Structure formats: C-alpha cells, structure tokens
Amino acid sequence: MKKSLGPKTIIYPMPVLVIGTYDINNKPNLMTVAWGGICCSDPPCVSISVRKGRQTYDNIINRKAFTVNILSEDMVKKADYYGIVSGRKEDKFSRTNITPIKSELVSAPYGKEFPFVLECRLYKTIELGTHTQFIGEILDVKAEESILDKSGNPDIEKLKPFFYDPSSVYYFGTGKMLAKAFSAGKEI
Amino acid sequence: MKKSLGPKTIIYPMPVLVIGTYDINNKPNLMTVAWGGICCSDPPCVSISVRKGRQTYDNIINRKAFTVNILSEDMVKKADYYGIVSGRKEDKFSRTNITPIKSELVSAPYGKEFPFVLECRLYKTIELGTHTQFIGEILDVKAEESILDKSGNPDIEKLKPFFYDPSSVYYFGTGKMLAKAFSAGKEI
Numbered sequence: 001m002k003k004s005l006g007p008k009t010i011i012y013p014m015p016v017l018v019i020g021t022y023d024i025n026n027k028p029n030l031m032t033v034a035w036g037g038i039c040c041s042d043p044p045c046v047s048i049s050v051r052k053g054r055q056t057y058d059n060i061i062n063r064k065a066f067t068v069n070i071l072s073e074d075m076v077k078k079a080d081y082y083g084i085v086s087g088r089k090e091d092k093f094s095r096t097n098i099t100p101i102k103s104e105l106v107s108a109p110y111g112k113e114f115p116f117v118l119e120c121r122l123y124k125t126i127e128l129g130t131h132t133q134f135i136g137e138i139l140d141v142k143a144e145e146s147i148l149d150k151s152g153n154p155d156i157e158k159l160k161p162f163f164y165d166p167s168s169v170y171y172f173g174t175g176k177m178l179a180k181a182f183s184a185g186k187e188i
Numbered sequence: 189m190k191k192s193l194g195p196k197t198i199i200y201p202m203p204v205l206v207i208g209t210y211d212i213n214n215k216p217n218l219m220t221v222a223w224g225g226i227c228c229s230d231p232p233c234v235s236i237s238v239r240k241g242r243q244t245y246d247n248i249i250n251r252k253a254f255t256v257n258i259l260s261e262d263m264v265k266k267a268d269y270y271g272i273v274s275g276r277k278e279d280k281f282s283r284t285n286i287t288p289i290k291s292e293l294v295s296a297p298y299g300k301e302f303p304f305v306l307e308c309r310l311y312k313t314i315e316l317g318t319h320t321q322f323i324g325e326i327l328d329v330k331a332e333e334s335i336l337d338k339s340g341n342p343d344i345e346k347l348k349p350f351f352y353d354p355s356s357v358y359y360f361g362t363g364k365m366l367a368k369a370f371s372a373g374k375e376i
Contacts, residue, residue: 001332001333002305002330002332003332003336004330005328005331005341005342006328006329007232007326007327007328007329008232008329009226009228009232009233009234009326010329010342011203011205011225011256011258012258012344012347012349013203013349013351014225014226015199015200015201015225034226035225035226035227035228037202037223037224037235038198038202038222038237038354039223039224039235039237039316039319040197040223040237040316040318040319040321041197041318042317042318043316044195044197045316045317046197046199047227047235047321049226049228070200073366076366076367076372077367077372077373077375077376078376079373080367080369080370080372080373081372081373081376082373083369083370083373084374085373095376096376116200123316124316126312128227128228128231128233128312128323129229129230129233130228130229131227131228133227133228135316137195138195138197139195140192140193140194140195141192141193141196141198142190142192142193143190143191143193144189145189145190145191148191152193153356155355156353156355156356159200161200161201162363163200163201163351164369165344167343167344168341168344168365169368169369169370170366170367170369171365171367171368171369172344172362172363172364172365172366173364173365174360175350175361175362175363175364176363177358177359177361178261178350178358178360178361179264179265179358180357180358181268181357181358181359182268182271182272182357184265184359185267185268185270185271185272185273186269186272187265188265188269188283188284
C-alpha cells in the first residue's frame with residue numbers, strides 16, 4: 001500500500017559534488033551540491049543546480065567554468081563543511097588543508113588532494129525557479145593514480161565514493177557489488 | 189599525481205531511475221536511466237536525460253508526463269532488464285510481473301510493486317546534443333508503507349536503494365552510515 005508524501009525533492013542516491021570556482025579576485029572556492037549528474041554523452045556534460053545568492057553562482061556566471069570534485073569517504077567531514085560555510089566568509093581550501101590547483105583547461109580550481117575531478121566549461125544556463133541549473137561541458141576527467149585499476153580506469157573500491165540521503169540527512173558509503181549491468185537483466 | 193582520462197561521462201554515484209510512461213496506444217512502458225536527479229526545490233523538479241529514438245522519448249513528448257521509480261536491491265535484475273530491452277518489442281511490465289498503476293495526477297504509469305515513485309509533469313525540455321533533458325515537476329512522491337520509518341519518512345535501510353558505477357559497469361548497494369550532514373562539517 002502506497003502512502004502519499006507530497007511533492008518532496010527526494011531521490012536515491014544523491015551525489016555529493018564539490019564544486020570548485022574562482023571569484024572575481026581569483027580567490028578559489030568550494031561548495032557542495034547534492035543536485036546534479038551526467039546529462040549528455042556528446043557533448044559530454046554534467047549538470048549542477050545552484051541557488052542565486054551563493055558565491056558559487058556568481059563565480060560560475062563570471063568565469064563560465066567550474067570543476068566537479070568527487071571525494072573519498074575519509075573526506076566526508078570536508079564535503080559537509082563545504083556545504084555549510086560560505087566562501088564569502090572563509091577560505092575553504094586553506095581551512096581544510098586542500099591545495100587549489102588552477103585547471104589548465106578552464107578558469108576554475110580543483111583540489112590537489114581530491115581523488116577525482118571533472119573540468120567543465122559552462123555550456124548552458126537554465127533558470128528553473130529557486131535554482132539555476134548550470135550545464136558544464138566536461139573537457140577532461142582527472143584522477144589520482146592511486147584510485148585507478150590496472151587498466152587505468154577508476155576503481156570504485158579504491159575511490160570509496162559516498163552519497164547523501166536527503167530523508168535521514170546522513171551520508172552513506174558504497175555497499176556491496178550486486179550485479180553486472182547490461183547483463184543481469186538478460187536472466188529475466 | 190593525477191592522470192588525465194579524457195572527457196568521460198563518469199561521476200559517483202549514478203542513480204538507477206526507472207522511468208514510467210504511456211505510448212500513444214496507452215501501452216505502459218519502463219526504461220532505466222542513470223543520468224538524472226533532483227534539480228530545483230520550487231517548483232520541485234527532477235531531471236532525466238533520454239536519447240531521441242527511445243520509446244520513452246516519444247512517450248514523454250506526447251504525454252508530457254513520466255514517473256521516476258526507485259527500486260530496492262532485490263529488484264536489480266528488473267532494473268537492468270528495463271535498460272536493455274526496448275518497449276517497442278516487449279511489454280516490460282508484464283514480462284517482469286509488475287502491475288502498471290495509472291497515476292491520478294499525470295498521464296503516466298508507475299509500478300505497484302515498486303517501493304518509491306515520483307509523479308512528474310513535463311516542465312521543461314532542453315536539447316543538449318545526443319541527449320534531451322526532460323525536467324519534470326514533482327507533483328507527488330508515493331512510497332510503500334513498508335519502507336517508511338515511524339515518523340512516516342523514507343527509511344534508506346528499508347528501501348535498500350542501489351546505484352550504478354559507470355567505470356566497472358556494476359550495480360552497488362548502499363553501504364554504511366558515515367556521518368550526519370550539516371553537522372559533521374562543523375568539526376572542521
């Protein structure tokens with residue numbers, strides 16, 4: 001029996017995306033968003049939703065670029081911090097001992113110590129209501145060699161990404177491998 | 189040391205969203221997408237990316253509505269099946285013993301046996317390239333009572349959602365609780 005919960009913004013899983021940007025004075029900033037994901041294969045694109053009024057909103061509008069950093073579960077407190085504090089008040093890179101590296105491809109920084117990053121140039125800006133969706137064209141993906149497998153592909157067991165549960169308001173880690181995609185369904 | 193992987197469409201985690209639609213003959217269909225997520229709070233919206241040529245693409249254009257169903261990990265083979273087979277060739281509801289229920293709010297079906305569903309009316313259609321992003325306004329969320337906690341909120345430990353790893357091409361379950369959001373970061 002289904003129960004109506006009303007028009008809530010709940011979905012599983014929600015990613016924990018740490019967005020890197022520069023302000024007009026070249027101060028690097030980080031902000032965590034849970035609303036976003038890959039949205040096109042050609043051009044390769046990722047979308048993120050940001051409210052007007054955020055430092056990150058202004059920075060993306062001005063620089064037309066951002067990075068999307070994925071953190072490992074041992075960095076969960078940092079990711080949470082980036083979502084709580086405004087870049088107008090604090091230098092979030094230095095406060096968390098993360099080194100800002102300027103992307104060679106776009107006008108945005110990423111974290112040297114972060115294991116996985118997408119470098120994006122602004123492709124489309126879509127006004128939705130309270131939130132603006134920024135769609136970035138992915139110009140490159142960079143990953144720490146320590147999280148790659150022998151074939152040079154990201155290894156989830158090494159990366160140890162985590163996600164956000166909007167109902168309990170907790171972060172959860174990666175669980176057990178369940179089934180091979182584009183394969184398990186053939187048994188139906 | 190970071191290694192360049194090129195402009196790949198990899199992010200962690202990717203959701204496994206089962207999209208319910210009707211075709212012009214009222215035949216219900218299901219299709220799995222891994223590209224989508226919540227994108228606005230007011231109006232409450234969810235985005236999904238679909239290629240032209242898919243049955244689901246035509247159905248959303250015609251009906252201006254879709255449902256987003258989240259499955260439990262014991263349904264992972266069904267979710268994979270919905271992503272492999274075309275609704276033009278098979279009746280995916282009946283093949284997987286799922287009962288189509290017509291939403292009372294929008295012109296789209298959801299699965300009676302699925303634990304969690306968003307009912308959406310088409311709000312915006314954004315052409316990105318190979319993929320079209322459909323943004324749906326969430327009119328209601330419905331959940332099986334069996335996955336709710338005592339306060340009536342979805343309980344992730346009961347729902348047991350899973351996600352997709354585009355690098356290994358495997359589905360993974362929910363892991364252990366790591367930290368409280370909007371709280372753990374205050375310890376920085």
